[in-house]
Amino acid sequence: MSTASGTTPLALLGLPRHPQDPDPVRSTKARAVFALGLFGALTGLFVGGAVPATVALVLARQARREAYLSGGFLTGAAWLRRGERLAWTGLLLTLVVVTVMVVIGVIQLAEAPYGQDFAPNVD
Helix, strand or coil: CCCCCCCCCHHHHCCCCCCCCCCCEECHHHHHHHHHHHHHHHCHHHCCCHHHHHHHHHHHHHHHHHHHHCCCCEECHHHHHHHHHHHHHHHHHHHHHHHHHHHHHHHHHHHCCCCCCCCCCCC
């Protein structure tokens, strides 16, 4: 995984915390990633789960970058991991459904009669 560009956060350097630093708080994007990932996994069989799952993965990347730059004051890594796993599950379910539908369509196309089908009394 690549790191975000910019200066290294003070918390990673091991410097003592300033008394006016904010308290650690859970990232709101982590909650959104989990909710979108869950929705994507639940609706993955209906092909509509691909959209919220993709949005969840994009938000997860942004949330990880913000958490890194915050120097440990943004938490919620567990929610991010769960949300990403659910989002990938939703995308996988969507991929399986689309593949099955394509296979069914090809089989039905192969079983269709080729050319014109005339009545038995036509010469």
